[in-house]
Amino acid sequence: MPPRxxxxxxxxxxxxxxxxxxxxxxxxxxxxxxxxxxxxxxxWLWALGLATAASRTTNPLLLGLLIAVAGYVVAVRRTDAPxxxxxxxxxxxxLVVLAIRLFFAVFLGSPIPGTRVLFTLPExxxxxxxxxxxxxxRVSAEGLVFALYDGLRLATLLICVGAANALASPARxxxxxxxxxxxxxxxxxxxMTFAPHLVADVTRLRSARxxxxxxxxxxxxxxQVGLPVLEGALERSVALAAAMDARGYGRTAQVPPAVxxxxxxxxxxxxxxxxxxxxxxxxxxxxxxxxxxxxAGLAAALGGLWLGGRRSVRSRYRPDRWGVRAWLxxxxxxxxxxxxxxxxxxxxxxxQPSVVPLTAPTLPLWPAAGVLLGLLxxxxxxxxxxxxxxxxxxxxxxxxxxxRRRDPRPDTPPxxxxxxxxxxxxxxxxxxxxxxxxxxxxxxxEEGSTQ
Amino acid sequence: xxxFEQVSVHYDGxxxxxxxxxxxxxxxxxxxxxVGPSGVGKSTLLGAVSGLVPHFTGGILRGxxxxxxxxxxxxxxxxxxxxxxxxxxxxxxxxxxxxxxxxLAYGMESLGIAPDTMRRxxxxxxxxxxxAELRDRPIATLSGGQRQRVAIGSVLTTHPRVxxxxxxTSALDPAAAEEVLAVLQRLVHDLGTTVLMAEHRxxxxxxxxxxxxxLPSPGAAPLTGTPAELLPVSPxxxxxxALGGLAGWPPPVPLSVRDARRKAGPLxxxxxxxxPRPVADPPPxxxxxxxxxxxxxxxxxxxxxxxxxxxxxxxTVALMGRNGAGKSTLLACLVGLYEPxxxxxxxxxxxxxxxxxxxxxxxRQVGLVPQEPRDLLYADTVAAECAAADxxxxxxxxxxxxxxxxxxxxxxxxxxxxxxxxxxxLALALSVILTARPPLLLLDEPTRGLDxxxxxxxxxxxxxxxxxxxxxxxxxxxxxxxxxxxHRVVILAEGEVVxxxxxxxxxxxxxxxxxxxxxxxxxxxxLTVPQxxxxxxxxx
Numbered sequence: 001m002p003p004r005x006x007x008x009x010x011x012x013x014x015x016x017x018x019x020x021x022x023x024x025x026x027x028x029x030x031x032x033x034x035x036x037x038x039x040x041x042x043x044w045l046w047a048l049g050l051a052t053a054a055s056r057t058t059n060p061l062l063l064g065l066l067i068a069v070a071g072y073v074v075a076v077r078r079t080d081a082p083x084x085x086x087x088x089x090x091x092x093x094x095l096v097v098l099a100i101r102l103f104f105a106v107f108l109g110s111p112i113p114g115t116r117v118l119f120t121l122p123e124x125x126x127x128x129x130x131x132x133x134x135x136x137x138r139v140s141a142e143g144l145v146f147a148l149y150d151g152l153r154l155a156t157l158l159i160c161v162g163a164a165n166a167l168a169s170p171a172r173x174x175x176x177x178x179x180x181x182x183x184x185x186x187x188x189x190x191x192m193t194f195a196p197h198l199v200a201d202v203t204r205l206r207s208a209r210x211x212x213x214x215x216x217x218x219x220x221x222x223x224q225v226g227l228p229v230l231e232g233a234l235e236r237s238v239a240l241a242a243a244m245d246a247r248g249y250g251r252t253a254q255v256p257p258a259v260x261x262x263x264x265x266x267x268x269x270x271x272x273x274x275x276x277x278x279x280x281x282x283x284x285x286x287x288x289x290x291x292x293x294x295x296a297g298l299a300a301a302l303g304g305l306w307l308g309g310r311r312s313v314r315s316r317y318r319p320d321r322w323g324v325r326a327w328l329x330x331x332x333x334x335x336x337x338x339x340x341x342x343x344x345x346x347x348x349x350x351x352q353p354s355v356v357p358l359t360a361p362t363l364p365l366w367p368a369a370g371v372l373l374g375l376l377x378x379x380x381x382x383x384x385x386x387x388x389x390x391x392x393x394x395x396x397x398x399x400x401x402x403x404r405r406r407d408p409r410p411d412t413p414p415x416x417x418x419x420x421x422x423x424x425x426x427x428x429x430x431x432x433x434x435x436x437x438x439x440x441x442x443x444x445x446e447e448g449s450t451q
Numbered sequence: 452x453x454x455f456e457q458v459s460v461h462y463d464g465x466x467x468x469x470x471x472x473x474x475x476x477x478x479x480x481x482x483x484x485x486v487g488p489s490g491v492g493k494s495t496l497l498g499a500v501s502g503l504v505p506h507f508t509g510g511i512l513r514g515x516x517x518x519x520x521x522x523x524x525x526x527x528x529x530x531x532x533x534x535x536x537x538x539x540x541x542x543x544x545x546x547x548x549x550x551x552x553x554x555l556a557y558g559m560e561s562l563g564i565a566p567d568t569m570r571r572x573x574x575x576x577x578x579x580x581x582x583a584e585l586r587d588r589p590i591a592t593l594s595g596g597q598r599q600r601v602a603i604g605s606v607l608t609t610h611p612r613v614x615x616x617x618x619x620t621s622a623l624d625p626a627a628a629e630e631v632l633a634v635l636q637r638l639v640h641d642l643g644t645t646v647l648m649a650e651h652r653x654x655x656x657x658x659x660x661x662x663x664x665x666l667p668s669p670g671a672a673p674l675t676g677t678p679a680e681l682l683p684v685s686p687x688x689x690x691x692x693a694l695g696g697l698a699g700w701p702p703p704v705p706l707s708v709r710d711a712r713r714k715a716g717p718l719x720x721x722x723x724x725x726x727p728r729p730v731a732d733p734p735p736x737x738x739x740x741x742x743x744x745x746x747x748x749x750x751x752x753x754x755x756x757x758x759x760x761x762x763x764x765x766x767t768v769a770l771m772g773r774n775g776a777g778k779s780t781l782l783a784c785l786v787g788l789y790e791p792x793x794x795x796x797x798x799x800x801x802x803x804x805x806x807x808x809x810x811x812x813x814x815r816q817v818g819l820v821p822q823e824p825r826d827l828l829y830a831d832t833v834a835a836e837c838a839a840a841d842x843x844x845x846x847x848x849x850x851x852x853x854x855x856x857x858x859x860x861x862x863x864x865x866x867x868x869x870x871x872x873x874x875x876x877l878a879l880a881l882s883v884i885l886t887a888r889p890p891l892l893l894l895d896e897p898t899r900g901l902d903x904x905x906x907x908x909x910x911x912x913x914x915x916x917x918x919x920x921x922x923x924x925x926x927x928x929x930x931x932x933x934x935x936x937x938h939r940v941v942i943l944a945e946g947e948v949v950x951x952x953x954x955x956x957x958x959x960x961x962x963x964x965x966x967x968x969x970x971x972x973x974x975x976x977x978l979t980v981p982q983x984x985x986x987x988x989x990x991x
Contacts, residue, residue, distance in 0.1 A: 080589075080592075081549070081550075081589040082549075082589055082591045082592070083549070169549060169550075171548055171549050171553070186547070190547070204826060205826055207783075207788050208821060208826035208827050209810070210786070210787070210788065210810045210813075211786060211810075211814075211818065211819050211821065211827060211884070212810075212814070212827060212839075212840070212843050212883065212884075213810045213811045213813070213814030213843040213844060213887065214810055214811070214843060215809075215810060215811075224829065225829075227829070228826075228828075228829055231869070236543075236544055239539065239541065239544035239545075240544055240545075240546075240547070241507075242503050242507045242508075242528075242539075243537075243539065243544060243545040243546075243547070244547055245503070245506075245507060245527070245528045245529050246501050246502070246503055246528045246529070246531075246532060246535070246537045247529075247532055247537075247547070247557065247558045247561060247605070247606070247609075248529050248532030248533070248558060248561030248562050248609075249529060249547075249561055250529050251529050251530065251532065251561055251562065251563075253563075313561075313562065313563035314560050314561060314563055315559070315560055315563045315564055315565060315566055315569065316560065316566060317553070317556035317559065317560050317566065317569045317570070317573070318552075318556070318566075318570065
């Protein structure tokens, strides 16, 4: 039987003449520079806003609402990129934190004076000097509920950070760092990718254990692949360092000695100013000089960073732009935080439901409405494209079609369509040819929620 | 452009220098091919060009290496980054950022190229390498061929005057390899880029090379010359050259199928009345591997769709198809690493279902040597590895060591598996798997990074196994290997079987998968040089 359709041609072909196949004509995804290329900082501000709000309340209903808001936005706005999957890990981490908090409350007692004793554990008698420490003993409903609220708050904080992680690649945040910090930033990001690589290695080596006829599950299997995994990770790090060096990482420009000295002076002086200013602000007697000193220090440090950037020859490729959508996303986070802080002084009872005496928490209407503002990114942020076939070899689209699109990036009027990013180049999202009728770029915000 | 003057490199703790007294010059705008057996110092020589040797690797470099007039002694790799672009053997180790487009821009950012220029070059490179569809994809989701193209693209954007490539096509399917080579040739011809590359698969690259540097053995002085001059004396030869030697064609030796075809008229006439020795039919017996209507999903992606495959004892089956066609997935299913979405998989004489069988039991039914044989090796020494393999397989102590001795006579018991060469590691992993004597053996890309000698040894081993009644399934891009070994070729595309039949029929009818000899002698049904040698010797 002659093979069909596998072998386009054997002669050296010009790229671009490859045949298109059926599944290939759909738009690609990942983190489309247009698609979800909201400024990474906007996502982080939004998430930090939610986290700030979470830190101001122990009302489980509000915390649950915050988790739901973060979860919904992640569900509809995350991409298929590997880092986007970290959200689940953060969810699990949150549950673990909650469990640990409850465990401590049960076994080490709780500072909350409770009257409703649920059960009594045998108490370990402790010597005199360990006074105040208790192991075992009475477990009261109040103590448990207090621990639950407290743990839930911690878990919510973690989940908010996880949401930022899933929505914005940490590497993208690098693009916004000042030049002088870039190199250090790369090192940090490379170190952060170490963990996912390690997990992938563990998976691969565990399946290799199966090939050797050893059980691939269980703690023992995990331990035995430990050494090869670490060896592999080390080798990869060395290879990566070599590649980075060969590609010009760490090239510096010559700067006059005077500039170098000024940079050092500004940075050190600025940091000193920041320290003293902060101390002044926090200490009771320094309120007068604290703020100006802090501001002057900050200005000097920023000046140092800016000057230090001159030593770096780097240029930026398509830095993220801070557009209207970024303002909306960051603003919604800030609004949630601000409203919650305001509510904390306005209605502290509703935000910190009392545990002694034990009462059922109620949902305060206005703070809840404020939290719902955090849903704004689900509509304001650009929708991610979806990946049809990550593992397949996608051939090139005909070159002619692509060249047409090489115009400089125009400033599209923002907000014309929810899925239409204001700050990206058309190539990134617009399908290269008219034939792509199914282009997901046109899909509305509900598109992602099917995942 | 590249000049080596009396260069020798000595690594710490090595008994002999990795390179000794190398003198060579690569002029501007040449595509220069570096060949030689494994372990001869090719990677060291390439590293010396980019300055990674000795600045990064350590060791002592004597003599002088200059690239575009810059002495690597005084210039660190990062200061050579604007003239030398380097792509190593493993593209994955090369990537700094996490998406394709950022990766292409990374090198330019380091060099401080203006944003407008960067933008233009990224677009041009995306077009040049056919990566436009992938521009926003996370690199982790790309296939091997795509990664290789991104790695090449990421060094091309800085417009280096010298491009150094270590085995750029070894992980690629024939079509993708042609594409990468076409790009390289275009760079050489249109931009005057100097390309220095090491490659084991000579049959793919030799026709594009202007100059060849041959490192015949460790420590020996390199020979330089045109491929036509050097190949007749080279220990490694692509099939067309070997065919020319066999047929006694006058010099210059043919380098491409076209040259050979022009000279092959008389040979075709001589061979016309002869027929290749018929491939011995595998002995009858129940199938040792049976796949019926198998579908596998990875997340939302359908990796395999309704695949049927039967493997009989003593049969060697080559799985071919482009990168990402589902070859590795099929092999992984046969050892139960993936659970089928639908359909059935049965392996071994006991017809067990792989993903429901305990590993210890499965080991005696089917064995897989993965793409990275290193994954299989855990121990510190070869001896310890062998002892562990005997224990895993429940074989008599010494079984594995004996197999290793047969495949790798020169390897010491105390050697660390990570210090072995690519080919030696493969042989060790193969021995480990064969210790349990699985009736069905699966090899995933076994010739990646192997030189011709190691490949020849692998061919012998697999033939021996087939004669003993072992069935072998090998997933490979190496058409020459498939032609030499396989009774049957199965071609996969997009997770479906598109061709399944005797090797001679399948590969000859498909130009991408035809070996060079078949192309030269078409329409005659010859596939390999040894076949012809045997026929000619047998004929009067």
